[in-house]
Amino acid sequence: MRNMNLRESHYIIKKGTILRARNLTDLEKVFEIALEGGESLDHEPGQFVQVSLFGVGEAPISVCSSPTKRESFEICVRAVGKFTRALHKLEAGDELGIRGPFGKGFPVTILEGNDIIMIAGGLGIVPLRSLINYVIDNRRDFGRVNILLGFRTPSSMLFGEEVESWQERIDVEFSCTVDSVGEEQWRGNIGLITSLIPGVNLNPSHTFAAVVGPPIMYKYVLIELLRKKIPERQILVSLERRMKCGLGKCGHCQLEQYYCCKDGPVFRYDQIKGLKGAI
């Protein structure tokens, strides 16, 4: 067996340096990363990267910052496994590896000129934050903008200060709900995210919906959006699957005929409607 260096390989990582790292909660940590040589990641909102730490491995992580910010990007990571716990140990100045961005994100050029309703449940705010901030940074290019957020409890809310700044904007319709409240202070809505949709005033033929949340959420949110008469091809969902290679080959993220890492993770609802196991 011979061994030869490969100049071209899609497994080659780009080096990234952590500029800032901050904890959002006990479980979630945000890293701001700059690529070597000042290279821009140049992602679409909704795309993901493979984050690499040699000796530990790689994991697919959504980019949670808007591509309008060119010089660095952010990822938000919940510590749940071996890789993410190792990642959480990193601080500003540490180096990691990046491959990507991968997949199809939210088609922002198609969304422009339309009303947009962005719906996130739980950790779904992480990938959707990229689109929300993109829309806000290019606010004039969009019609009416609605943001609906849902969290399990007030303390599980992520990006609290930023969420507050969205709420305060005069050019964004905003509502937020929590499933339940314990001892905490909470003056907002209590109930499932689906309860926020009926009250939204929208013109369905000119509205795109972008939905990101846990698998269980989609089914019920879709019912409400279809009830609002938003066309199926104007509903965009981001689906989580296990992405190992990011190249549409390794098979882990396969969803019937689609590779989530390449054909998704953002799909139009009419693409995946009726696909077994999609929603």
Added chain:
Amino acid sequence: MKYLILKKGRFNQFISLLSKKHKIMAPVNKGYNSSSFQEVTSGEEIALKYIPTILPPKKYFMPQYETILEYDTRWGQNMNAVVEYEKMLLFGVHTCDLAGIQVLNIVFSERPKDFNYLVRKNKILIIGLECNDYCDEYASCGMMHNTLPAGGFDLFFTDLGERFYVRVSTQEGDKIVEQVNVFEDATAEDQEALQDLREKKQKIFQNEVGIDYHDIPNLFEKSVESPVWLDLGKRCLACGNCTNVCPTCFCFNILDELNMDLKSGKRIRMWDSCQNEAFAKVAGGENFRKERAQRQRHRYYKKFKFNVDRYARFFCTGCGRCSRTCMAKISLKETLKQLVEENILK
């Protein structure tokens, strides 16, 4: 195209001479009606009549375990991309396995290209060997239209009794012929003998399931909710044997291995199986193909539907390895027969 004859009496000489120039991998009898591709240096070692080898020649194109990066973290996240390869000549590849290699070529050539695969592919010469007879009851190469040579080789051998009929298909194949000067030109008589054999084969190799090749994707389109999948799920042991021996299964996992210094190591790629329980499980705990029935259905749909839509090619070659190796006696032919029957009854 060029056609030659190799007399059987000179076959051993052919392999011996060839082995001085090339590392030859060929089917070798391993007993218990099994054989395996391995290195040979003489013609006597080669099983000229063999049923599909335990592992398909896929193992040379897509090794079970290969290094894709070498890393060193002493001064940051430094790495080198590498490819492991070996120059070799495969002798005796049946038409089902040639089809399997063609499938892998398509998958790994599709953009983004897999350069590790493509480098290796270009270092391997292929000599095909025709099946004159059926291997056993597990094969379905008749249904899958894989009984005749359809490209994917440099030379192709057909056994005509006391001689091999040899088709020279590529320039590289012609170089092999020149390196080993043991061939004669084929005559009209040889050509006729080949035609006779092919006609005889048409009678032997029948469609094993009774569904037309072109109707198969349609059958699967209608079988999404079939109870057949639940039945397979109950019998399947989730061992992954079927995917390991499949000539077209290409799923893999990527892992890091650390050296003893705990600083350097390699990122490796190894075969994985969609039949393993954790294959589609994500970090949050959700498993998108938790049930064995879902995973078996997924395997069949990858062979007969998803990839057919994607690459305009069946990902089942009809080699029968999955059925031959299954401990739970899950038979691909039987599964398809059941689906056909269900659809007739509907």
